[in-house]
Amino acid sequence: MTQSPPWHPDAAxxxxxxxxxxxxxxxxxxxxxxxxxxxxxxxxxxxTSAKGVADAIKTMVVRGAPAIGIxxxxxxxxxxxxxxxxxxAGYLHAMGxxxxxxxxxxxxxxxxxxxVSKCLRLAEEHAHSPGADRWQAMADLARQIHIDDVAACxxxxxxxxxxxxxxxxxxxxxxAGALATGGYGTALGVIRGAIELGKNIRVLADETRPxxxxxxxxxxxxxxDGIHVEVLADNMAGFYMARGEISAVVVGAxxxxxxxxxANKIGTYSVACLARMHNIPFYVAAPWSTVDLNTPDGSKIPxxxxxxxxxxxxxxxxxxPDGVGARHPAFDxxxxxxxxxxxxxxxxxxxxxxxxxxxx
Numbered sequence: 001m002t003q004s005p006p007w008h009p010d011a012a013x014x015x016x017x018x019x020x021x022x023x024x025x026x027x028x029x030x031x032x033x034x035x036x037x038x039x040x041x042x043x044x045x046x047x048t049s050a051k052g053v054a055d056a057i058k059t060m061v062v063r064g065a066p067a068i069g070i071x072x073x074x075x076x077x078x079x080x081x082x083x084x085x086x087x088x089a090g091y092l093h094a095m096g097x098x099x100x101x102x103x104x105x106x107x108x109x110x111x112x113x114x115x116v117s118k119c120l121r122l123a124e125e126h127a128h129s130p131g132a133d134r135w136q137a138m139a140d141l142a143r144q145i146h147i148d149d150v151a152a153c154x155x156x157x158x159x160x161x162x163x164x165x166x167x168x169x170x171x172x173x174x175x176a177g178a179l180a181t182g183g184y185g186t187a188l189g190v191i192r193g194a195i196e197l198g199k200n201i202r203v204l205a206d207e208t209r210p211x212x213x214x215x216x217x218x219x220x221x222x223x224x225d226g227i228h229v230e231v232l233a234d235n236m237a238g239f240y241m242a243r244g245e246i247s248a249v250v251v252g253a254x255x256x257x258x259x260x261x262x263a264n265k266i267g268t269y270s271v272a273c274l275a276r277m278h279n280i281p282f283y284v285a286a287p288w289s290t291v292d293l294n295t296p297d298g299s300k301i302p303x304x305x306x307x308x309x310x311x312x313x314x315x316x317x318x319x320x321p322d323g324v325g326a327r328h329p330a331f332d333x334x335x336x337x338x339x340x341x342x343x344x345x346x347x348x349x350x351x352x353x354x355x356x357x358x359x360x
Contacts, residue, residue, distance in 0.1 A: 013146045014183030018042065018224075020067040021146075021182075023074045027139040028081055030074040032062045035179060039220040049082065050075040050098040057105040057112070060211065064180020065254040065290055066149050069111030072102045073142035076119035080138040084131035091134065095123040107302045108263055108331050110255040110292045115145055149182035152287040152345035157184060157193025160250070160285050160343035164194040164201060168247030171237060173206040174265035175217035176252025176285065186252040186285040188218065190343060195227065203229040204246065206237060208265060210311045210328065234267055241278040249275045253286035253342075260336030260351025261298030262286075266329055272338040281340040284351075288344045293355055298333035306330050 012019045022031045030047045036059075037043060045061060047053050053075030056062055062071050079098035083091045099116045106112060122141050126134045164170065170191055174180075177188030184192060194201050203222055208214035215231045222229040232240070240246050249271055255263040262268075262284050275282040295301055311326035312319055320326055336351035343349075346357045 012183075013143065013150065014178060015150060016178055016183050018178070018221075019183065020062055020064065020179050021071040021074060023077060023139065023142060023146075027077055027135065030071070030078060032056050032071060033179070034061055035063060035217060036060055038179075038216050047075075048078060050079040051101055053078065054101045054105040057102070063213070064175065064252070065109035065111040066153075066181040066186070066287055067179070068106060068109050069115035069289060070142070070146045070149060070182050072105075072112050073115040073119055073145045075102050076116065077135070077139045077142050080123070080135040084135060086131070088127040091131075092123060092127050095120060106304060108254050108304045110295075111287075111289050114289045118145065146182045149287055149289075150184055153181050153184040153186055153189040154193075155345040156186065156285050156287070156343045157189035157196075159193075159345075159348050160190030160283060160341075161193030161195075161197050161199070163248075163281070163283065163341065163343075163348065164190070164199055165247050167200040169202045169204060169245055171204045171206065171232075171240075171246045171249045171271070172218060173214060173249075173251050173268050173271050174208045175213040175221075177218060177221045179217050179221055180252060181287075185221075186287065187250045188222065190250050190283070190285045191222075191227070192225070201227075203227060204237075204240065205229055205231050206234050206267065206271070207231055208267060209234055210314070212314070213265065237271055238274045238278075241274055241280060246278075246280055248281045248283060250283040250285055253284050253290050254331055255295065255301050256284070256286060256291045256342065256354060257295045257297050257301060258293045258355050259297045260339065260342065260349075260354045261301070262334045262336075262339060262342070262351075263298065263301045263303070263331045264334065266332050269332040269334045269338075272334045276338050282334075282338060283341050283343060284334075284339055285343040288346055288357065291344065291354060291357065293358060298335065301331075301333060303332070304330040
């Protein structure tokens with residue numbers, strides 16, 4: 001079943017026929033694409049509270065670091081609406097509580113805390129304004145975060161696309177496309193950028209256990225765009241690297257530390273090790289909001305642990321016997337030494353020099 005988006009396509013800030021997150025023109029509702037049901041069903045949920053948005057982030061209705069940040073900003077708009085009649089002190093208290101709820105939803109993706117922090121600073125600036133003005137200012141900021149993310153993705157797509165061969169096959173892990181961002185994508189944005197430069201690019205997408213973001217989401221959006229894509233089980237990448245069939249690897253990121261270490265979906269580190277073994281360039285693409293200069297290195301990045309059931313079950317199928325545990329770190333850290341370049345909207349950086357982008 002396919003449900004059309006609840007807005008006219010021309011109105012989507014994603015600049016696409018689908019969006020991970022959009023704010024209603026009336027600023028009182030947030031639409032999130034139900035990514036857990038893709039590729040079978042394309043449908044949108046409507047949220048009217050910051051807590052509802054936080055729950056959607058926690059339960060993976062929406063995922064991907066930039067998209068989580070945008071969704072959190074939209075959640076803060078709903079919090080400003082709920083606090084419309086409060087005085088300045090009450091407003092700041094309510095916004096602080098909403099920020100705490102949103103920040104707690106997923107700890108690894110730094111874009112979430114970055115967006116909430118921007119919204120809280122704005123709340124301080126407008127605390128003594130009339131409620132309607134505070135609400136509109138928050139909506140304007142949230143939309144600007146969304147618009148800026150799409151622009152950043154398109155810029156890093158052009159920058160990163162230059163590094164790909166004129167003809168080649170690119171491996172990617174997880175989903176770092178339009179579904180994980182405001183639109184266009186980070187890793188998939190680089191692939192789109194290369195194709196827009198006239199390059200003949202094919203894509204191999206790791207299925208990305210246990211949530212299958214590569215199989216369900218990357219394959220869905222690339223196929224929707226007419227980009228040649230095939231899905232690999234996660235344990236097949238080394239086979240195709242050894243055969244010389246993979247030209248480069250590009251992935252997204254959930255947090256980039258000051259020294260260039262990168263946290264991304266679990267399994268990324270393994271792919272990076274394989275790429276180094278086979279002398280294949282390994283690229284990371286992420287907006288500058290993913291760079292956390294307050295985190296010195298990857299060992300200080302908090303790694304979210306998710307539930308056993310996400311490993312033990314796929315759909316309705318039970319894969320692990322009752323009574324047997326399963327571990328699920330949602331992310332791993334790839335050391336800077338294994339990364340060829342990091343692409344952001346501020347340029348292409350050697351990992352160890354990522355901090356220099358702060359002055360760009």
